[in-house]
Amino acid sequence: MENRRQFIGKLTLLTGGLMLSNQFTWALGMKEQRYKVAVVDLMILKRQKLSAFELSKEIGADGIELDMGGLGNRDTFDNKLADPQIRQQFMDKAKELNLEICSLAMTGFYAQSLATRPTYQQMIGDCIATMKAMNVKVAFLPLGVQGDLVQNPELRPAIVERLRVAGKMAKQAGVVIGIETALDATAELQFLKDIGSSAVKSYFNFSNAIKNGRDLNKELRILGKKNIIQIHCTNDDGVWLQNDPKIDMKVVRKTLDDMGWKGWLVVERSRDQKDPRNVKWNFTANTAYVKSVFQSDI
Secondary structure, three states, rough: HHHHHHHHHHHHHHHHHHHHHHHHHHHHHHHOEEEEEEOOOOOOOOOOOOOOHHHHHHHHEEEEEEEOOOOOOOOOOOOHHHHHHHHHHHHHHHHHHOOOOEEEOOHHOOOOOOOOOOOHHHHHHHHHHHHHOOOOOOEEEEOOOOOOOOOOHHHHHHHHHHHHHHHHHHHHHEEEEEEOOOOOOHHHHHHHHHHHHOOOEEEEEEEHHHOOOOOOOHHHHHHHHHHEEEEEEEOOOEOOOHOOOOOOHHHHHHHHHHOOOEEEEEOOOOOOOOOOOHHHHHHHHHHHHHHHOOEEEE
């Protein structure tokens, strides 16, 4: 009887040890994952809502890009995260669900002009302050329609000067601002050189290359590993990524592997036209597909 008890005791310890070992290996693997996949709170219709975390978890994402809030005619963003109590709730929820906040997005600049807004420093400063408070290292800043340098090349000097200022602010805070432009990779590379800040990099969007008829993989290689801080892994709406004939995601992964790039792939659009507002259906499908390509051996 004693031998049997000893045997059962040892077996229990061994089983428990194996379970802990498996859990540790899984956690370590997630921590060291080369490519992580996130969704955008704005695009899952949860802009600055705490419930965005629960939905992102259900979708299967590793993290989330949080928006800074609307802009309109305000001096700065309508940012709920400026409230310490609300901010802490968001951080606690992320920790509870084992989700990361990969970036903060200044999507207000999609429709507003960085070149002309008089309070741009306040806006960027508020974003950086929120980043520091939440330990987020990347901000997304789109130049948008009014800052389209292809259609409005005369804005280039003003935008370069303002991004130099933003770069100094970001560098002092130890964060990076990722910009999205309408330029091709060669022109964007020169644009980044003109700005001349290690704290301002490209936030690359697959759809910019695709919709302008450019070679997506060539564009990535031209910009290079050091100049791309984060990627919007998406195309225009119409079909899911797995059904999109314009993107060979396995080739894209090989390109990024060869470049030595690693980081966040953030799913923004690529919603099926059959039911574009079915958030969970669309984003779960895209997230699962991106993970199947980027988080497994090819």
